[in-house]
Amino acid sequence: MALEIIELCTNCWACEPLCPSKAIYEAKPHFLIDADKCNECSGDFEDSQCASICPIEGAILNEDGVPMNPPGSLTNIPLQKLAA
Amino acid sequence: MQLPVINIAAAEPKKGGCSAGSCGSTDKQMDHLPEHIRQKVFNHPCYSEEAHHYFARMHVAVAPACNIQCNYCNRKYDCANESRPGVVSELHHPVQAVKKVLAVAATIPQMTVLGIAGPGDPLANPERTFETFRMLSEQAPDIKLCVSTNGLSLPEEVEQLSQYNIDHVTITINCVDPDVGAQIYPWIFWKNKRIKGREAAEILIAQQQKGLEMLVAKGILVKVNSVMIPGVNDKHLEEVSKIVKGKGAFLHNVMPLISEAEHGTFYGLTGQRGPTNEELQALQDACEGDMNMMRHCRQCRADAVGLLGEDRGSEFTMDKVEQMEINYPEAMKMRAEVHAAINEELESKRLAKEAKVQVVNIQGLKKKETTRPVLMAVATKGGGIINEHFGHAGEFLIYEASSDGVRFIGHRKTTPYCEGDISCGDGESVLDKTLKVLAGCEAVLCSKVGYEPWGPLEAAGIQPNGEHAMEPIEDAVLKVYEEMRVAGKLETTVDEQQKVA
Numbered sequence: 001m002a003l004e005i006i007e008l009c010t011n012c013w014a015c016e017p018l019c020p021s022k023a024i025y026e027a028k029p030h031f032l033i034d035a036d037k038c039n040e041c042s043g044d045f046e047d048s049q050c051a052s053i054c055p056i057e058g059a060i061l062n063e064d065g066v067p068m069n070p071p072g073s074l075t076n077i078p079l080q081k082l083a084a
Numbered sequence: 085m086q087l088p089v090i091n092i093a094a095a096e097p098k099k100g101g102c103s104a105g106s107c108g109s110t111d112k113q114m115d116h117l118p119e120h121i122r123q124k125v126f127n128h129p130c131y132s133e134e135a136h137h138y139f140a141r142m143h144v145a146v147a148p149a150c151n152i153q154c155n156y157c158n159r160k161y162d163c164a165n166e167s168r169p170g171v172v173s174e175l176h177h178p179v180q181a182v183k184k185v186l187a188v189a190a191t192i193p194q195m196t197v198l199g200i201a202g203p204g205d206p207l208a209n210p211e212r213t214f215e216t217f218r219m220l221s222e223q224a225p226d227i228k229l230c231v232s233t234n235g236l237s238l239p240e241e242v243e244q245l246s247q248y249n250i251d252h253v254t255i256t257i258n259c260v261d262p263d264v265g266a267q268i269y270p271w272i273f274w275k276n277k278r279i280k281g282r283e284a285a286e287i288l289i290a291q292q293q294k295g296l297e298m299l300v301a302k303g304i305l306v307k308v309n310s311v312m313i314p315g316v317n318d319k320h321l322e323e324v325s326k327i328v329k330g331k332g333a334f335l336h337n338v339m340p341l342i343s344e345a346e347h348g349t350f351y352g353l354t355g356q357r358g359p360t361n362e363e364l365q366a367l368q369d370a371c372e373g374d375m376n377m378m379r380h381c382r383q384c385r386a387d388a389v390g391l392l393g394e395d396r397g398s399e400f401t402m403d404k405v406e407q408m409e410i411n412y413p414e415a416m417k418m419r420a421e422v423h424a425a426i427n428e429e430l431e432s433k434r435l436a437k438e439a440k441v442q443v444v445n446i447q448g449l450k451k452k453e454t455t456r457p458v459l460m461a462v463a464t465k466g467g468g469i470i471n472e473h474f475g476h477a478g479e480f481l482i483y484e485a486s487s488d489g490v491r492f493i494g495h496r497k498t499t500p501y502c503e504g505d506i507s508c509g510d511g512e513s514v515l516d517k518t519l520k521v522l523a524g525c526e527a528v529l530c531s532k533v534g535y536e537p538w539g540p541l542e543a544a545g546i547q548p549n550g551e552h553a554m555e556p557i558e559d560a561v562l563k564v565y566e567e568m569r570v571a572g573k574l575e576t577t578v579d580e581q582q583k584v585a
């Protein structure tokens with residue numbers, strides 16, 4: 001079980017220092033999670049830290065490939081406005 | 085312990101028989117500050133319309149992370165606190181940032197202040213921010229440091245902040261009421277959790293206020309920025325102003341919300357508008373009774389370099405900086421000389437101004453009538469004189485003349501009517517924009533006004549005036565006001581006995 005950072009990531013550095021497993025690293029073109037190290041913060045925190053601070057909706061996926069922060073969940077922007 | 089800043093008006097000695105310190109040339113940002121604070125900030129380009137023509141500041145983008153979300157910010161871009169949304173800065177590692185700062189300081193000796201303001205929240209990136217401060221304190225002790233923050237982690241960082249040569253801290257405080265805050269901040273990251281809604285706003289507000297108190301107790305200057313969001317916090321900001329002043333903030337800067345749909349922010353996409361120039365000015369006026377207001381803030385970019393309103397950032401991209409050989413100890417000597425010369429000039433200007441205030445006071449005693457205030461726009465390249473063509477002005481400074489004298493109100497941006505001397509292709513629509521920007525003004529003073537815009541300006545009730553080229557702004561504004569009075573354009577009302585000491 002591991003989370004994944006995808007290309008929507010803006011390289012803002014917010015998640016990297018928070019990871020208790022040091023699974024997140026700077027890479028080009030965007031940050032990545034080392035799937036072998038990430039344990040979804042179990043044992044350390046209730047919520048996965050990277051997904052709790054990441055400001056970009058859709059940048060981090062769970063192990064099923066579903067966004068941890070789906071569109072509109074962080075900004076409250078109505079979906080039809082996001083699409084426009 | 086509180087700094088004796090709390091009662092700025094009361095702390096100010098009455099000079100020259102002037103009752104409220106508002107006669108003659110009034111420069112509310114600086115003259116009302118107690119002497120020790122004025123000394124500390126008078127060569128800070130962000131604090132006075134005067135100083136920013138002489139001294140320069142720069143920002144470095146070392147702090148990309150943020151720990152909250154503001155509805156006016158699109159986190160794909162720079163922090164909207166201090167910068168125009170929609171522009172992305174070149175992000176620097178602290179070592180690069182320091183190199184860039186030294187290069188700029190050695191090339192532009194007027195650069196006195198280095199700020200870290202983003203692109204995210206500097207205190208959400210404490211290692212990178214403090215690493216930069218630590219190196220600069222060691223290598224360039226003649227540069228003042230400042231930092232802007234949303235306040236969430238401020239209380240935890242006050243101790244560290246107090247260890248560096250920090251000139252002042254800016255906190256963006258948009259509200260003191262969590263119900264208002266819930267409409268501005270969708271979430272914060274707090275104690276390892278994302279917290280949303282009213283609870284988030286409550287924590288953020290408590291941290292901001294606590295941080296403000298702690299900084300003041302440490303003797304660190306605190307400026308407060310607020311973003312004015314019509315219908316959300318516009319009325320509320322008067323209360324914010326009172327509270328932050330009561331706690332010892334020395335300056336309050338109300339900035340207009342900038343929101344365009346293409347910025348992709350919550351406010352931009354949901355049609356939340358920013359305030360009009362008139363609304364902003366009315367709020368600044370309402371707050372001013374309680375607090376020094378900062379009216380010339382140009383909301384510069386987080387990576388801006390140069391004098392306010394100019395950006396020489398392109399001369400100092402990282403690849404260019406890497407090529408430069410900087411001998412900072414040598415540069416520091418040259419800088420000290422330049423600073424001394426500028427300070428001398430500023431000081432003599434200030435003394436001349438004080439002398440003038442006295443004269444105006446004496447004349448003021450004879451006149452018992454009050455004339456209505458008039459707004460005038462001025463085109464200037466800087467230096468406190470009227471030296472810009474109408475068609476070349478990218479912004480206008482707005483002054484208010486009244487029987488109390490002249491005061492600076494703010495600046496309004498536009499697109500230069502005529503970018504060059506010949507090719508004014510799109511001139512028409514640009515002029516319309518400028519006319520809108522100048523709404524409420526009755527005259528526009530510039531070094532020159534072309535024939536074309538003359539008619540439309542007059543038709544809009546704005547008298548073009550090119551007769552005071554190269555004159556000091558405040559003198560010229562006063563003269564034009566006097567001409568208007570003589571011409572009977574200022575309906576007069578009899579004052580209930582001027583208050584003179």
Ligand code: SF4
Pocket residue numbers: 002003018019020021022023024033037038039040041048049050051
């Ligand atoms: S879920 Fe936790 S362990 Fe995994 S990358 Fe994110 S912060 Fe690190």
Ligand code: SF4
Pocket residue numbers: 005008009010011012013014015016031050053054055056059060
């Ligand atoms: S917090 Fe999100 S956007 Fe920022 S670096 Fe991590 S994954 Fe990328």
Ligand code: SF4
Pocket residue numbers: 150151152153154156157158159162163164165202203204205234
């Ligand atoms: S504090 Fe600045 S970077 Fe963070 S969300 Fe607000 S405006 Fe954006």
